[in-house]
Amino acid sequence: xxxxxxxxxxxxxxxxxxRRDPNVFCIGEDIAEYGGAFKVTAGLLExxxxxxxxxxPISEAAIIGAACGAAMMxxxxxxxxxxxxxxxxxxxxxxxxxxNSRYRQGLGIPMVVRGPSGAGVRGGPFHSLNPESFFxxxxxxxxxxPATAYDAKxxxxxxxxxxxxxxxxxxxxxxxxxxxxxxxEDYIVPIGKAVTRRAGSDVSIITFGAMVHVALEAAExxxxxxxxxxxxxxLRSLLPYDKEAIAKTVSxxxxxxxxxxxxxxxxxxxxxxxxxxxxxxxELDGPIxxxxxxxxxxxxxxxxxDFFLPNAxxxxxxxxxxxxx
Numbered sequence: 001x002x003x004x005x006x007x008x009x010x011x012x013x014x015x016x017x018x019r020r021d022p023n024v025f026c027i028g029e030d031i032a033e034y035g036g037a038f039k040v041t042a043g044l045l046e047x048x049x050x051x052x053x054x055x056x057p058i059s060e061a062a063i064i065g066a067a068c069g070a071a072m073m074x075x076x077x078x079x080x081x082x083x084x085x086x087x088x089x090x091x092x093x094x095x096x097x098x099x100n101s102r103y104r105q106g107l108g109i110p111m112v113v114r115g116p117s118g119a120g121v122r123g124g125p126f127h128s129l130n131p132e133s134f135f136x137x138x139x140x141x142x143x144x145x146p147a148t149a150y151d152a153k154x155x156x157x158x159x160x161x162x163x164x165x166x167x168x169x170x171x172x173x174x175x176x177x178x179x180x181x182x183x184x185e186d187y188i189v190p191i192g193k194a195v196t197r198r199a200g201s202d203v204s205i206i207t208f209g210a211m212v213h214v215a216l217e218a219a220e221x222x223x224x225x226x227x228x229x230x231x232x233x234x235l236r237s238l239l240p241y242d243k244e245a246i247a248k249t250v251s252x253x254x255x256x257x258x259x260x261x262x263x264x265x266x267x268x269x270x271x272x273x274x275x276x277x278x279x280x281x282x283e284l285d286g287p288i289x290x291x292x293x294x295x296x297x298x299x300x301x302x303x304x305x306d307f308f309l310p311n312a313x314x315x316x317x318x319x320x321x322x323x324x325x
Contacts, residue, residue, distance in 0.1 A: 004153075004180055004182045005176050006177070007039070007175040008149075009153035009180070011040050013154075014026065015044070018044070024075075024077075025054065025075060026052065026077070026078045026080065027054040027067055028055075028079055028080030028081070029080070032050060032053045037083075038175060040170075064098070065090070065093050067079040068101075068111065071108075071165075072101070076160055077112070078114060079113045081113065082115065083129075084115035084116060084117040085129040085131070087113065090113070098141070099139065100140055108164050111165050112159045112165075112168050114159075115169070117145070117169040118172055118173055118210055119173070119298045119308075122305060124299070124300035129298075130262035132145065133267050141167060142162065142237070143169065144169070144236060144237050145170075145238060147178075147208060149178055155191070157186075157187070192242060193236065193245075194245035195245075196231065196232070196249070198231060200230040202229045202253055202255070203229075203231070203255045203322055203323055204230075204233060204257065205233070205259055205315065206249065206256060206272060207232070208238060208260070209261065212232065212234045214259070215232045219232055222316050228319060231249055241272070246280075250280045250283050251283045256284070257319060257322060258272050258288065259292070259310060261292070263292060263293045267290070267292050289318050289321075293308050
């Protein structure tokens with residue numbers, strides 16, 4: 001059986017949900033005839049027609065605004081940002097309208113905003129963003145970021161079926177690199193539930209998205225070279241995040257590294273660190289440690305981008321220091 005790529009898993013989820021529910025439709029730039037910048041929506045137009053696969057002008061504010069209006073009228077739009085960086089153009093609609101709608105007027109907005117995020121593909125400062133911390137302080141939004149093909153499909157299905165707005169970040173570095181044998185039957189991955197990717201006893205790495213694979217690489221390196229047993233927890237959902245899973249792994253190893261690809265200052269790891277410090281302080285045998293990108297825009301130059309990003313060597317160095325504390 002052929003393995004399914006991360007990209008194809010997303011595409012399958014769109015096809016299956018649009019077949020399952022006629023109220024699901026896709027909207028975005030170049031998603032119809034062109035099939036999307038990365039070909040995630042290829043073939044949708046041919047099956048579902050231009051009333052359910054809607055090409056738009058280059059205006060993210062208009063895309064998200066139209067999706068909000070459609071969602072309030074009973075549809076379930078999936079809005080694509082050609083690159084997730086440009087979600088900033090729709091920030092007002094998401095934070096001041098979509099997120100507040102249920103609280104303000106009792107109307108859920110069942111929409112998904114999805115798009116390629118992340119660096120590592122030489123996209124430079126305008127096409128490499130990880131925007132999760134921008135939205136962490138917005139009650140009413142949900143955020144997910146899958147690391148595997150299985151989760152890419154299951155989380156998108158769960159997001160489309162959710163009755164509130166979900167931001168779905170798909171890491172472009174994983175699109176064709178990550179492959180998996182997926183179930184034929186329908187399934188979802190519940191929003192808000194983490195998973196342990198590697199059991200360990202010495203240090204916990206809590207992460208998500210592409211950094212899950214960096215953490216696993218570092219863990220194998222540390223096991224072979226240093227006899228350090230690392231546990232890797234994949235959050236999968238960032239808002240809400242799985243506090244029970246964090247508590248379980250911190251209580252098990254008593255030392256924790258928080259790893260994300262976004263830049264360090266103001267990054268989402270700060271929120272997780274605050275939760276651990278406030279609720280799990282007595283479980284700690286060492287300082288909460290963050291590993292993230294350097295506080296600069298994402299460089300376009302390949303060697304500079306490699307220097308900028310977290311990698312297995314940086315993670316391993318942080319684990320060794322913490323393990324020896």
